[in-house]
Amino acid sequence: MKKFSKESIYTTLEAVSEQRKHEIEAVFEFRKENLNVAAKFFENPNVRSSKEELIKNLSLCKEGTIFDYVFFADKNGTCINNYGEYYFIKDVPFFKASINGKPFIYTSHHLPANDGQSFSTITVPVHDENDDVIGVIGGTCIQELTNKLLFQNVVGNISSFLIDFEHNIIAHSEGIAETDEVFNFIKNYKADVEKQKRQQSVINEEQYFIVVDSMMQGDWVLVSMAEKSKISEKYFTVSLWGVLASTFNFLIFSILIMIMVLIYTTHLNQIKRHVFVDPVTQGISYNKFLEDAEKYVKYHKSGSILAVCLDINDFRIFNDLYGFEEGNNLLRLVYKMLKEHISSGLVCRVKSDTFYIITDFEATEAELITKREILTDDFNTLLQRNKKPYHVVFTVGFYRVEEFTTNVSSIFERANLVHNCAKKEGRLNIFYQERLRQDAIKQKVIENTMYDAFTNLEFQMYLQPKCELLSKRLVGAEALVRWESNSGAKRYPDEFIPVFEKTGFIVQLDLYMMECTCQLLRHWIDYGIEPVPISVNQSKHLLLNPIYFNVITTTIEKYNLPPELIEVEITETIMYDNTEALNKLIINLHSYGIRVAIDDFGSGYSSLILLRDIKADVLKIDKTFIYKAERDSKGKKILSSIIQLASTLNMKILAEGVETENQLLMLADLGCREVQGYLFGRPVPAKAFAGTFYRS
Structure with a gap:
């Protein structure tokens, strides 16, 4: 075997080591560059505003990379990856380094729930607009x-090991020197790179030539080694050709890295465009609006900021008439015109046809209403020019920010609140009042507690007597509900029934009240108390359900009750919704023996025609009619006409809310025969009703 000088052996080893060092640094630099681009993206607070946003945007950042996981950790070390899995990494070295502003590479570690599999991780800090590290x-x-990426080229019989300051093997090549003895040697290897770059060692009775080199990560060392007995002319030939091949590959690899960084940067720019640009109007997106609006309010004094929530009435109809593309054109036009109408500030489309505006426009309420009217007129004029015979109407909610805040979401919660109130009340504009917010909070409290209250039996049935006017004899009762919490607080129906109707929970309450009524009637009969009919108010949500008739008759039969003891009350508002379906139900109830009463007649937009169309048994006149009749002759004549008409239609008349003897005398003169009100008795708990109003 030809002898080779130590110098030639070390020169070859150093060439291979230097090449591999550059390749390794290029791989890690590429990965770090990917993460730096992603970190820039994550500076925007809206990108990480919720778990869903985090998962979506981490998944986007993972695309086009070799990473198995991409994750984000906040300052407290709470970490979430692109699969939605949470970890706590506060004490992990890579987190400690990067939260202090340094990129870090951490290898040969384990992640939770991965069966002991070894991973390598790279982290970089995420800064905010003030350059503070926030994650x-x-x-x-x-x-x-990682091994395959770092050591892609096999060069002769040269093995290379990348080790860290704890003597962990970060990565290694697949050469012939990788025996257990060599691994043990490397794990215990200590070298002063600056003082002793070239070394020799004996491992398992074999002599090795070793070259060590420091890496970009200051506490890493690259160890390249060759076994003396296997060094030959072939070794030099292969090694030198390997170095040349490796150099060529490195050049190609560097070019590929540049291309991949460019592609990845383009990819993230597309993501940014997706996040920051509204696809319909091509203006700023809602996420970008929140970010910019936060900066906007910082530089304006309290009281000068106006937040506006605006939408187009019946926008769906425009879409139906002209199609979605024309609908999008309309939205683009709205955005453009809103931008033109505000001298300074921000505009964005939030969703569908809803727009947000934040501006420093100082004006009175009257001036703002005029501004809305001018905007509407200008917009419809423009539509006419574009030959779109459609009249657009805007509904607007205004909120003047009186106290300094940078919480833009909170600002627009209020603007959105008044906008929703305007829609609900059929108004074109409403200005924010604190009362509206307090009402919304109360409603939310009711929504959050109503199910637990139902489970805890906090809804109690009360009964109010109905009496024959002349004899004052008890002829029936109305079932009413009270919400009595375990803390002793009591809520009345006008506080919670509207919320129950809005959420649909009213159906559950209606069924409960019917069950309580039947249960009480059965109790009276069993204990020898002569029962009186009880009327139970039932909402339209339940009455118009096709199975309602079967539900109520099943409940009555469950308690073996005479059906004439149950009276179903319907409000006059339901009669406008579906007269045909309602009459069909009433016919079925009559055939079974159940009476039907129209409750609160006169409280809304009453129609005498409905009395002809709805085949009810009882007409309950609302107390507002009685108050008006007591005060003026016109009101009295109207009440008299209603009583006479109802009598002609064979309907019983019951006057509600009777509180004085004068009202009683007036009603007697007008021909009313049954009454209900405080004059005869306030509502009492159902269990106390019999003992209070009649004897067994």
Whole structure:
């Protein structure tokens, strides 16, 4: 075997080591560059505003990379990856380094729930607009893949090992020197790179030539080694050709890295465009609006900021008439015109046809209403010019920010609140009042507690007597509900019934009240108390359900009750919804023996025609009619006509809310025969009703 000088052997080893060092640094630099681009993206607070946003945007950042996981950790070390899995990494070295502003590479570690599989991780800090570190973003991939990426080229019989300051093997090539003895040697290897770059060692009775080199990560060392007995002319030939091939590959690899960084940067720019640009109007997106609006309010004094929520009435109809593309054109036109109409500030489309505006426009309420009217007129004029015979109407909610705040979401919660109130009340504009917010809070409290209250039996049935006017004899009762919490607080129906109707919970309450009524009647009969009919108010949500008739008759039969003891009350508002279906139900109830009463007649937009169309048994006149009749002759004549008409239609008349003897005398003169009100008795708990109003 030809002898080779030590110098030639070391020169070859150093050439291979230097080449591999550059390749390794290029791989890690590429991964770090990917993460730096992602970190820039994550500076925007809206990108990480919720778990859903985090998962979506981490998944977008993972695309086009070799990472198995991409994750974000906040300052407290709470970490979430692109699969929605949470970890706590406060004490992990890569988090400690990057939260202090340094990129970090951490290898040969384990992640939770991965069966002991080894990973390598790179992290970089995420900054805010003030350049403060607010978190860490990182990428993780399997260690085996890291080995293949770092040592792609086999050069002769030269093996290379990348080790860290703890003597962990970060990665290694697949050369002939990788025996257990060599691995043990490397794990215990200590070298002063600056003082002793070239070394020799004996491992398992074999002599090795070793070259060590420091890496970009200051506490890493690259160890390249060759076994003396296997060094030959072939070794030099292969090694030198390997170096040349490796150099060529490195050049190609560097070019590929540049291309991949460019592609990834383009990819994230597309993501940014997706996040920051509204696809319909091509203006700023809602996420970008929140970010910019926060900066906007910082530089304006309290009281000068106006937040506006605006939408187009019946926008769906425009879409139906002209199609979605024309609908999008309309939205673009709205956006453009809103931008033109505000001298300074921001505009964005939030969703569908809803727009937000924040501006420093100082004006009175009257001036703002005029501004809305001018905008509407200008817009419809423009539509006419474009030959779109459609009249657009805007509904607007205004909120003047009186106290300094940078919480833009909170500002627009209020603007959105008044906008919703305007829609609900059929108004074109409403200005924010604190009362509206307090009402919304109360409603939310009711929504949050109503199910537990139902489970805890906090809804109590009360009864109010109905009496024959002349004899004052008890002829029936009305079932009413009270919400009595375990703390002793009591809520009345006008507080919670509207919320129950809005949420649909009213159906559950209606069924409960019917069950309580039947249960009480059965109790009276069993204990020898002569029962009186009880009327139960039932909402339209339940009455118009096709199975309602079967439900109520099943409940009555469950308690073996005479059906004439049950009276179903319907409000006059339901009669406008579906007269045909309602009459069909009433016919079925009559055939079974159940009476039907129209409750609160006169409280809304009453129609005498409905009395002809709805085949009810009882007409309950609302107390507002009685108050008006008591005060003026016109009101009295109207009440008299209603009583006479109802009598002609064979309907019983019951006057509600009777509180004085004068009202009683007036009603007697007008021909009313049954009454209900405080004059005869306030509502009492159902269990106390019999003992209070009649004897067994």
